[in-house]
Structure formats: C-alpha cells, structure tokens
Amino acid sequence: MAGTSLKKIAAEAGVSVTVVSLVLNNKATEARIAKDTQQRILAIAKRENYVPNRLASALKSKHTKILAIVVPFTPVGFFVELIYHIEQYAITKGYQAMVINTFNDEKKEQESLSLYRSGLFDGMFIASLNKTSSRMGVYQAMEKASFPFVFVDRYAEGIKADIISSDHFKASYDMTTKMIGTGKQNILLLNRSGQAVNSTAKLREDGYIAAMKDHTLEPWIQSFILTSGESEHDTNLAEVLKSLPQKPEAIFLHSGFYMPHLIKAYGESSFRESKSEFMTVDNFSFTQDLIVQKNLLEHVVGHFLITVQDIRQIAKIACDTLLAHIEDKDGSAEHKTIHVPTYSFWG
Amino acid sequence: MAGTSLKKIAAEAGVSVTVVSLVLNNKATEARIAKDTQQRILAIAKRENYVPNRLASALKSKHTKILAIVVPFTPVGFFVELIYHIEQYAITKGYQAMVINTFNDEKKEQESLSLYRSGLFDGMFIASLNKTSSRMGVYQAMEKASFPFVFVDRYAEGIKADIISSDHFKASYDMTTKMIGTGKQNILLLNRSGQAVNSTAKLREDGYIAAMKDHTLEPWIQSFILTSGESEHDTNLAEVLKSLPQKPEAIFLHSGFYMPHLIKAYGESSFRESKSEFMTVDNFSFTQDLIVQKNLLEHVVGHFLITVQDIRQIAKIACDTLLAHIEDKDGSAEHKTIHVPTYSFWG
DNA sequence: CTGAAAGCGCTTACAG
DNA sequence: CTGAAAGCGCTTACAG
Numbered sequence: 107m108a109g110t111s112l113k114k115i116a117a118e119a120g121v122s123v124t125v126v127s128l129v130l131n132n133k134a135t136e137a138r139i140a141k142d143t144q145q146r147i148l149a150i151a152k153r154e155n156y157v158p159n160r161l162a163s164a165l166k167s168k169h170t171k172i173l174a175i176v177v178p179f180t181p182v183g184f185f186v187e188l189i190y191h192i193e194q195y196a197i198t199k200g201y202q203a204m205v206i207n208t209f210n211d212e213k214k215e216q217e218s219l220s221l222y223r224s225g226l227f228d229g230m231f232i233a234s235l236n237k238t239s240s241r242m243g244v245y246q247a248m249e250k251a252s253f254p255f256v257f258v259d260r261y262a263e264g265i266k267a268d269i270i271s272s273d274h275f276k277a278s279y280d281m282t283t284k285m286i287g288t289g290k291q292n293i294l295l296l297n298r299s300g301q302a303v304n305s306t307a308k309l310r311e312d313g314y315i316a317a318m319k320d321h322t323l324e325p326w327i328q329s330f331i332l333t334s335g336e337s338e339h340d341t342n343l344a345e346v347l348k349s350l351p352q353k354p355e356a357i358f359l360h361s362g363f364y365m366p367h368l369i370k371a372y373g374e375s376s377f378r379e380s381k382s383e384f385m386t387v388d389n390f391s392f393t394q395d396l397i398v399q400k401n402l403l404e405h406v407v408g409h410f411l412i413t414v415q416d417i418r419q420i421a422k423i424a425c426d427t428l429l430a431h432i433e434d435k436d437g438s439a440e441h442k443t444i445h446v447p448t449y450s451f452w453g
Numbered sequence: 454m455a456g457t458s459l460k461k462i463a464a465e466a467g468v469s470v471t472v473v474s475l476v477l478n479n480k481a482t483e484a485r486i487a488k489d490t491q492q493r494i495l496a497i498a499k500r501e502n503y504v505p506n507r508l509a510s511a512l513k514s515k516h517t518k519i520l521a522i523v524v525p526f527t528p529v530g531f532f533v534e535l536i537y538h539i540e541q542y543a544i545t546k547g548y549q550a551m552v553i554n555t556f557n558d559e560k561k562e563q564e565s566l567s568l569y570r571s572g573l574f575d576g577m578f579i580a581s582l583n584k585t586s587s588r589m590g591v592y593q594a595m596e597k598a599s600f601p602f603v604f605v606d607r608y609a610e611g612i613k614a615d616i617i618s619s620d621h622f623k624a625s626y627d628m629t630t631k632m633i634g635t636g637k638q639n640i641l642l643l644n645r646s647g648q649a650v651n652s653t654a655k656l657r658e659d660g661y662i663a664a665m666k667d668h669t670l671e672p673w674i675q676s677f678i679l680t681s682g683e684s685e686h687d688t689n690l691a692e693v694l695k696s697l698p699q700k701p702e703a704i705f706l707h708s709g710f711y712m713p714h715l716i717k718a719y720g721e722s723s724f725r726e727s728k729s730e731f732m733t734v735d736n737f738s739f740t741q742d743l744i745v746q747k748n749l750l751e752h753v754v755g756h757f758l759i760t761v762q763d764i765r766q767i768a769k770i771a772c773d774t775l776l777a778h779i780e781d782k783d784g785s786a787e788h789k790t791i792h793v794p795t796y797s798f799w800g
Numbered sequence: 801c802t803g804a805a806a807g808c809g810c811t812t813a814c815a816g
Numbered sequence: 817c818t819g820a821a822a823g824c825g826c827t828t829a830c831a832g
Contacts, residue, residue: 111809122819127811138817155594157570161512162809165824170508186533193554204551207540223504225825247502458825469803474827485801509825512808572809802832809824816818 110154119146126151130158164225173203173428174227176218178210178235178260178304183363184417185233188258191421192231199429201228212240219244222253229254229428234262236304254431258424260304266441268431270424272415273445274306278313278358281413281450285356286321293318294354296346298364299329310360326354330364343371353377362412413450420446457501466493473498477505511572520550520775521574523565525557525582525607525651530710531764532580535605538768539578546776548575559587566591569600576601576775581609583651601778605771607651613788615778617771619762620792621653625660625705628760628797632703633668640665641701643693645711646676657707673701677711690718700724709759760797767793 112130116123121143128137129147150156164170173196177185193203204227208215215235222230222244232255235241245265248255257269285293295314297307311327318325328350333340341364359368423444459477463470468490475484476494497503511517522539524532540550551574555562562582569577569591579602582588592612595602604616632640642661644654658674665672675697680687688711706715770791 113809123810124812124819125817128818131811140817143817155567155590157567159512159570159572159809161508161517161572162824163811165506165508165512165809165826166811168824189552190554193552194556202551202553204549205536205540206549207537209541220502220504223506225506225508243502460825470826471803471805471828472801475802478827487801490801506825509808510827512810512825513827515808804831806828806830808826811824812822814822815820 110151110156111159115147115150115154115156118150119143121147130156169228169432170226171201172227173201173425174218174221174230175203175205176208176215176230176232176234177205178208178233184259184415187417188233188421191418192425195422195425199425201425201429203231208235210235216241216244219248222248222251222255229256229432231256231258231424231428232262233258233260234265234305236260236263236308254428256424256428256431258420260306263305268427268441269443270420270427271306271443271445272420272448274309275313275316276445277413277415277448277450278310279317280313281411282314282317282358283321284450285358285411286317286323290355291323292326292352292355293323293358294350294356295325295327295358295360296343296364296368297327297329297360298341299331307360314358341367341371343367344374347371347375347377411450411452413448415448416446457498457503458506462494462497462501462503465497466490468494477503515572516575516779517573518548519574520548520772521553521565521568521577522550523553523555523562523577523579523581525555525580531606531762534764535580535768538765539772542769542772546772548776550578555582557582563588563591566595569595569598569602576603576779578603578605578771578775579609580605580607581612581652583607583610583655601775603771603775603778605767607653610652615774615788616790617767617774618653618790618792619767619795621656622660622663623792624760624762624795624797625657626664627660628758629661629664629705630668631797632705632758633664633670637702638670639673639699639702640670640705641697641703642672642674642705642707643690643711643715644674644676644707645688646678654707661705688714688718690714691721694718694722694724758797758799760795762795763793 112123112126116126119126125137125139125143126147128134129139129144130151134144160170173192175189175192177189179185189203189205196203206218206221208218212235219230219232219241221227230253234257241262242264245262249266255267257265257267257271259271261267261269261271282293293314295311297311314327315325328346330341330343330346333342343364357368359365423446427444459470459473463473466473472484472486472490473494475481476486476491477498481491507517520539520543522536524536526532536550536552543550553565553568555565559582566577566579566588568574577600581604588609589611592609596613602614604612604614604618606618608614608616608618629640640661642658644658662672662674675693677688677690677693680689690711704715706712770793774791
C-alpha cells in the first residue's frame with residue numbers, strides 16, 4: 107500500500123514502532139520519550155502526511171470514535187436537523203457520526219441494531235419504531251452487553267434506556283389548550299395512520315385528547331394515509347377533508363411534515379372561503395423551513411399556532427448522554443427521560 | 454467480549470477457524486466443505502446471532518464496503534436528497550454510506566479527504582469546494598494512490614476525476630432563453646457571493662450570461678450575502694432589492710435554497726404591487742419541497758419558471774461509476790463528465 | 801474436504 | 817528513555 111505506516115516511520119526515524127505509536131498518540135510525555143526523538147518522528151509524520159489506519163487501531167483499542175444514528179427516514183425535516191446537529195456537536199467531542207436509515211421497516215431496524223456487534227460503533231442514537239416484537243431480542247442483547255445507546259425522539263416501549271426528546275404530550279396538550287382558549291371547540295386532529303405510528307405521534311394524540319377532555323370537549327380525530335402517486339409522498343388529505351360532516355374550527359396536524367399537503371388539500375376544498383385555524387408541531391430550529399411554513403400559512407390561512415422543537419438542544423443532550431455512557435461504562439446508572447422544552451407562537 | 458467470534462463457533466462446531474470463515478463468507482462450495490459441516494456452522498452462527506467484526510475483516514481484506522459522501526453542508530435540500538438516494542442505492546449494491554460535512558471550510562475538506570487513508574472507506578463521493586489551492590496536495594495523493602472517488606454536483610477544477618451532475622450551464626442557459634422568449638429583457642440574476650462560490654453557481658452564472666449575450670441583452674447581476682441574524686441563515690436580500698435602480702422584469706435566483714428569503718424580501722419591497730417573474734434552479738425530486746415552493750410562488754408571484762434536477766438519477770449514476778472504479782481497479786480509464794438531464798416547467 | 805500459519809497495522813503491558 | 821512481543825478477529829494462500 108502507498109500509505110505511510112508506523113513501521114515505515116519507525117524505520118526512517120531509526121526507532122521502534124512502539125515509540126512512534128506513543129509519540130503520535132500524545133503519550134510521549136508519560137512514556138518519557140526524548141524530546142529530539144519526538145521531534146524527529148513528528149517531522150516525518152507531518153512530511154509524509156501520515157494518517158493512522160483506523161481499522162487497525164480500533165481493532166486493538168476497542169473504540170472507533172464513530173457513533174451511529176439510526177433513524178427511520180433521513181429526509182424528514184426533524185431528522186435532517188437532528189443528524190446535522192449531532193454530527194456537528196459530536197465532532198467537537200472528537201467523534202464522527204454515521205447515519206443508518208431503517209426506512210420504517212422493522213427488519214431493517216433489527217439489522218441496523220445488530221451492527222452494534224460489528225465493532226464499527228462506540229454507541230448509537232436510536233429513533234425507534236414503536237412496534238417492538240421482532241426487535242426486542244436485539245435490544246435485550248444490547249442491554250446485556252451494555253452497549254451504549256440512547257433513544258432520541260422516538261423510543262421502543264419496554265426497553266430500558268435514556269430517552270431524549272421534546273415533551274410531545276405537553277407540547278400537544280398546551281397547544282390544544284391555547285387553541286381552546288380562543289373559543290374554538292370543533293378541533294380536528296389529523297393523524298397519519300398505518301405502520302408508521304410511533305411514540306411521538308402517540309404522545310401528541312394523547313396530549314390532544316387529554317386537553318379536549320379536560321375542557322369537556324369531544325376529541326375529533328381523522329386519519330389520513332399515504333398514497334403512492336407521482337411524488338412518492340402523496341396523501342389522501344383532500345378526500346379526508348371532503349368527507350368531513352362539518353367544517354372544523356381548527357385543525358391540528360400532528361406533524362409539520364405534511365403541512366404542505368394539507369394546505370394544498372385545503373386550498374382545493376370547499377372550506378377555503380372561510381378560513382380555519384391551523385396548528386401543528388414543527389421542528390425547524392435552523393433551516394429556513396420555518397420561513398417557508400410561515401409564508402405558506404400566512405398566504406393560505408388566517409391564523410396558525412405552531413410549536414417549535416429545539417433540535418440543536420436535543421442533539422447536544424443526546425450526545426452528552428451517550429458519551430457519558432461510553433466513557434464511564436458505569437453500566438447500571440438509572441435510566442432517565444430528558445424533556446427538552448419546546449416553544450409555540452401565533453402567526 | 455460478549456460477542457461470538459469465529460473462534461468460538463469453530464470450537465463449538467469442532468472445526469478450524471478457516472472452515473467457519475469459508476462457510477460464513479459463502480465460499481463453502483468452492484472450498485468443497487462437507488454439507489453437514491456447513492449446516493452445523495450455519496446453525497450455530499444463526500443461534501448465536503453472529504455478526505462479524507467488520508474492523509478485523511476489513512483490516513485483512515482491504516475493503517470495508519463503506520463509502521464516504523463528502524458534502525459542504527448537509528441540510529441543504531439538494532444534499533439531503535443526494536445523500537438519501539446514494540444511501541438507498543448503495544445498500545442494494547451491498548455498500549453503506551457515511552456522510553462527512555465540510556461546512557464550506559477548506560481545511561475541513563482537506564481533513565475529510567485525508568480520511569481516504571484511514572482504511573475506513575472503499576471510495577468517496579465528493580461535492581467539492583471550488584477554491585483548490587490548499588487541497589490540491591490531497592487530491593493529487595488520492596490520484597496517485599488511485600483511491601477511488603468521483604465528483605458529484607461540484608468539482609475541484611484541475612483535478613482529473615469523473616464528474617456526475619446536472620448540466621448546470623445548459624439548464625441555466627435554457628431557462629434564461631425561455632424567459633427571454635416571453636418578452637422579458639431586464640432579467641436580474643441574484644447570486645450569493647462570498648466564499649461559497651462553487652462550480653455549480655459558476656456554471657449557472659455562465660449559462661445566464663451566455664443566454665443574455667446571445668440575445669444581445671445586458672447581463673444584470675447582483676450579489677447578496679448571508680447575515681448572521683437569529684435564524685442562522687438570514688440574507689440581505691431585502692436591502693439588495695431596495696437598492697435596485699429599477700424593477701426587474703424577471704428575477705433569476707441562482708439556487709432554490711434561498712427562495713423563501715427572496716419571497717419574504719420581495720413581499721416587503723416596493724415591487725410587490727406589480728409582480729415580477731421568478732425563476733430558479735431547484736432540486737426537489739422527491740420530498741414535498743416542490744409542493745412547498747409551488748404553493749409559495751403561486752401565492753406571492755404571478756408566474757415562475759423552475760428547473761428540477763433528477764437527483765435520484767445523479768445518485769444512481771454516481772454510485773455505479775464509483776463502484777466500477779472500486780471493483781475494476783483498472784486505474785487509468787478516461788475521466789468523463791456525465792450530465793444528467795434536468796427538466797423545467799412554468800407554474 | 802480440512803487445518804496450521806502468516807499477517808493486516810495498530811496498541812500496550814512488560815522488561816530493561 | 818526504548819524495544820521485543822503478544823494479540824485484536826479476521827482472511828487466505830498453502831499443504832495435505
């Protein structure tokens with residue numbers, strides 16, 4: 107191979123591989139290596155642009171400084187930002203991150219989790235599907251092997267691990283309560299149905315239901331589905347709106363991801379003359395997506411209420427938590443759920 | 454370690470490590486391993502949920518089946534999709550992908566490229582910054598070591614490697630020509646200035662200028678900059694619009710990424726009463742972002758012309774090209790530029 | 801059909 | 817202050 111190895115540097119510097127390794131890993135002082143030996147080695151390494159073979163060092167040292175981020179589906183706004191912020195923050199701690207998509211598929215999630223044994227990763231961030239059956243075995247094996255992992259945003263019920271997320275229940279409860287406070291009563295929750303039902307969606311629904319009941323209002327929930335049209339993510343929201351027995355006074359969309367579809371469907375519906383209020387939980391801490399949503403909503407509907415998650419903070423805390431597990435290896439510390447505050451505003 | 458190793462399986466099956474390795478790597482037939490030996494080994498591996506240590510196998514075999522995607526900045530629509538499609542396609546070919554952000558920083562790009570020697574990656578997709586000075590050395594070393602890499606979307610001038618991208622010049626030329634065809638003459642190009650000027654932006658500008666000149670029109674170019682406001686990506690587009698000596702008949706925004714900002718600025722400008730035409734190159738093959746853009750544009754401006762890139766196709770071709778390099782190792786095949794068609798439409 | 805052995809490029813006690 | 821040596825968990829000629 108063309109690459110410079112420790113061996114070559116050692117040969118040129120006229121010392122043993124041990125010394126080179128020590129110097130290049132900043133252990134020269136502890137090992138009391140002679141100053142001029144150090145400098146000679148450093149000079150050669152620099153000139154040859156030496157890059158250590160990470161495979162070899164990891165095989166021996168048992169850590170790769172690489173973290174896996176296991177998410178259902180990359181191109182969703184929330185995950186885009188989560189990944190980005192984790193990557194950026196992890197770098198400052200000397201770690202790299204690698205993304206693994208599970209494509210909302212249980213088998214794929216199981217495979218991804220199994221990689222904890224590949225030696226490639228020091229730990230994992232996991233946004234889990236909620237249906238646990240087939241993957242419980244892997245999770246348990248990970249626990250038993252005390253492989254470090256944390257849940258971000260979405261967790262698998264019944265698995266003991268730290269969870270870092272927004273307080274989806276509270277965010278949803280508060281937002282619904284605010285809306286009720288403006289005098290609205292017929293508040294419709296639009297929920298995506300099907301296999302993708304996850305802990306987050308569940309908590310948001312629960313929050314909405316609780317708020318409605320606490321105000322002696324009847325929860326009103328309609329599901330919509332993904333249809334396979336030209337764009338890979340069409341919905342049947344237009345039909346759902348059409349089939350409604352009455353016009354809702356406000357619509358709570360469970361995820362901002364589908365807002366463009368809802369707005370499109372709404373614009374084509376018979377409701378469009380007299381505007382509804384809209385509300386959604388969204389997640390744009392950083393890209394211009396928030397501007398997009400605001401612009402869209404302002405032009406199509408009158409008012410809207412939006413809840414924003416602090417994804418950067420979620421990333422930071424998740425990273426710190428995971429690194430604590432990796433670097434402490436204390437094992438059976440208590441498992442905690444950390445809720446990162448959200449904020450909401452009217453537009 | 455808790456993990457099952459080849460050694461353990463070998464011990465339990467009563468055979469040598471060699472045989473286990475052969476069987477588990479589907480080389481049993483060539484090596485003429487006895488059927489029942491095979492089955493015994495397979496059964497144990499399955500029961501123990503054996504996962505090979507990728508570090509060890511890669512160290513020996515010299516390939517990791519991991520590809521690096523080196524991009525300036527993950528959360529941009531184009532890259533989000535590019536990454537996603539590469540990941541998804543690479544999986545079907547037995548490869549995984551790992552993203553490395555360069556954050557538009559030359560030094561960071563240099564570091565990232567240097568990882569070609571870490572042994573972690575079999576090849577790299579690179580969307581390069583254009584200023585090449587400080588990184589030329591690494592690129593040349595990669596060439597010399599015949600490490601497999603391809604440029605996607607953005608390339609470094611002067612480096613010989615395959616380039617896979619949309620034909621940005623042509624897309625821009627055609628779009629401008631179309632706009633001129635509707636009778637517009639004062640067509641303003643809004644270009645982000647500063648360090649981030651890359652090959653793509655350059656080609657789009659060139660295409661615009663060529664089209665204008667070919668129709669004996671004067672190119673009209675204004676730069677805008679990123680300002681550090683609350684949202685990390687504010688622009689000074691409002692001021693730029695305000696300072697214009699006259700109202701443009703059409704505005705060509707060099708990247709759809711900034712369209713929300715332009716629309717916001719436009720809405721606040723004195724032009725908003727009499728609408729301009731807008732046009733941009735965009736990249737949304739798959740998420741609902743295209744819907745978002747369409748909705749936004751329809752509500753704010755009259756007409757718009759949009760060019761869409763086929764990112765999935767770019768990803769596929771880039772992947773096939775890179776894998777050809779990896780698996781052939783032919784070395785000095787000719788370097789080619791592959792242009793993936795774009796399409797444009799009026800809205 | 802199967803096994804002993806070398807070696808990938810590092811790290812890290814241990815001996816001096 | 818420095819070196820010889822074992823070993824991380826695999827793969828792969830080679831010998832039989």
